[in-house]
Amino acid sequence: MMRVSLTTMTRRTAAMLLGATMLGAVSFATGPARAAEEIRIIATGEPYGLGLKAAAKVFEEKTGIKVSVDQFPYSDAYNKEVLLGTAGSDEYDLMVLDCIWLPIFVKNKWVQPLEPLEAKAKQKIEWNAFLPGIVDAYDVIDGQHWAAPIDFFIEVLAYRTDLFEKAGLKAPPKTWDEFKVYAEKLNDPANNVYGVVSMPGEQDGGYSEWTVRLASFPMPPDSTQFVWDRKFNAMLEHEGNGKKALDRWLEIKPFTAPGANEMGYAEATNAYMQGNGAMYINWYGFFPDIENPETSKVADKVAYALPPVETLDAKRHDYLGGYQIAIAANAPKPDAAYEFIAFVTSHEGQEIMLEAGASGAYRTDVYDNQKWLDKFPFLVPVKDTEVLVPLTSGLAEYVEMQRLIYDQLFAAWAGQKESGAAIAEANAGLDELMKSLGYQQ
Template identity: 30%
Template sequence: MKRKEVRNIRNRALNKEDKGGEKMQLKRAKILLSVVIVAGLLFTSALALAQTRIRVLMLTSPAMTALRDMVPEFEKKYPDIKVVWEDTAYADIHTKEMNDFIAHTGRYDVIQMDNPWLPEYAGGGFIENLEPWIKKAGLRLWKDNVRKWPPGVEMYPTIYLEDEIVPVLNFYGNWKGNLYAIPNMPGVQLLYYRKDLFEDPQEKAKFMAEYGYELQVPKTWKQLYDVAEFFTRPPNLYGLTWSAGKGNMAVQNYYNIAWSWGADCLAFGQGFPDPDDPIHNMPICNSPIGVKALEFFCSLKPFMPPGVAAYEWAEITSDFIQGKAAMMFQWSDFVRDVEDPAKSKVAGKVGYALMPGNPDAPVNNVPGII
């Protein structure tokens, strides 16, 4: 065999060996990468298993948005806890919670509820008595069996937390003498109004000519009616936007009117505090003053945008920040959205006042805690 042929055979053999080595190195690299990926997945899984996951269900609202923004800070302070956040509209939150309770799915660990649901949730055994957990956390909780709660009924002990008596704690968390909930979203309804409209010289002159008195922020329900009627110019502007959806939406707003006129919906609020009295919990919304308040409430509908009968807080806020209403009755925490220039066309143009009342009654505010 010639020397050249021998050299060619040797070179081909070396090339084959090199390619085989490359393939082997590539195979080793793939195996190593797989090991790294698997190790990473195992580490991530182990970390996830080591964390306690707390799933919460909250109401979609500016106040809860602020709370959600604090979750990263909480998780940084407690790295072994992972918060899984979910929020939903008011119309859906009760249904989601009850479905979870009845089906025993245990989907949620922490929930937000409206205060009228406390008897249903606590009485049904769906939520836990918080007192053992409060004591475990080292907080001082004690009860006064002399000073009973609620006032006028005095059936259950008053609850103190950390040497303080907090009335809202008992109003909204005390169920038959035990603490089942901590109030976390306080608020008061306010009258939001467009300063740019109320202070416009032409609008003021026109109102004076039509109604015979100066345009001003309404202090009485009669003034509110006049101002709402005056600014109603459909389809671009309405005098008032106000949630009138079924259930709590309509009830809370009816109460604004009814209470300021001295009406109530339950007899114990009208001087029948004895729980053994058959009339104690009897509905009395159909009293003459209650009917009058309801009729007035309904009379405002022509001055509101179409669809208010299904409105919740988000819809009325949307109308107002888009400049579609001169006034809005809304909870105080929605100021955040109203004054956000990125969301609101009326940011910086809004004034805030107390709810209207009757000349013979104090100006009415309806506080609320969820």
């Protein structure tokens, strides 16, 4: 299997590998003293943190309970949260977790279910107010709620309206065939503009670019997503779809910028913001900076649509991602922690989050409010989704699974393997992994 250096490895993999080496005999320093009426939150460094801090101020005014929000870089946050859980620490009441982390935190009993707290709470979480599908995708495990959405996003196509107009293209590509044609037509290396910005150099980014194409094909039988079925059998070779999706990704390689092999989320987003690409598919959680004229040269030149599909007559599936807020197993103030979740996910809390710039709208009513659609235009395509598909689908060790597949995808991208051989090896490795973890009988 190809080795991937930490410089090109996704933050998620680096975090998982580092965290895994630290499990076992772990000591954890006692956190700073807290006020009598205070709850503490540990979170990653993403923009939703701005919203949490704004909501915390209003919550304190309403309840007298102080809320402290500590944000750390993505990998550091994961490592610290793993240490907190392993050590049985009571330093934090609330943890914000990437959706792909929550299953392993539930499996290891590092967070607690919300039902016992909800039963005695005055203000309850309005589960029916969330965008349909996002709670069931990640927050309900073994029939209990373990977290609530605090940030939500899907993959979206960003495209340059000025370049489209210049090329005589009147609408975004709707199929992958069109996407390739558009990429070639818009490719203009002489002016440092390329048809597509891609990010094969980072695990999660490259894997996502493949899965967004994989989701264009019919879902395998007895499955809730496209990589494995309900019995945890690998589905990468089902009807050749894994190879077809990889070939779709490889066909746009000639129209990507030089150095794409080293690009991840940050590098690709920056390249697009600097005007070096005509089209860019990514989780829309990375798009707020594109709309910011202080950071982006293309802020007034971008429109958004759902990614292309293989055929227009098939049912559409879109993967969903985001961050979830959970209560630590040893939270000193679990009742107050639940009360804060109920507040920040309420209509008022969502409005505060959006006003502060946290664009990952998780409540349905946001998508009928033109104010927010104007402020965050990349939210508009969400209304056109048909079926939202979870990433993890019952597998706690998601990052390990993703790394195994990404190694083969990148080998094909780098020209080290044929696409069919890469998918065959990934499929066999996935079956072996599922068996070793005890999922597959």
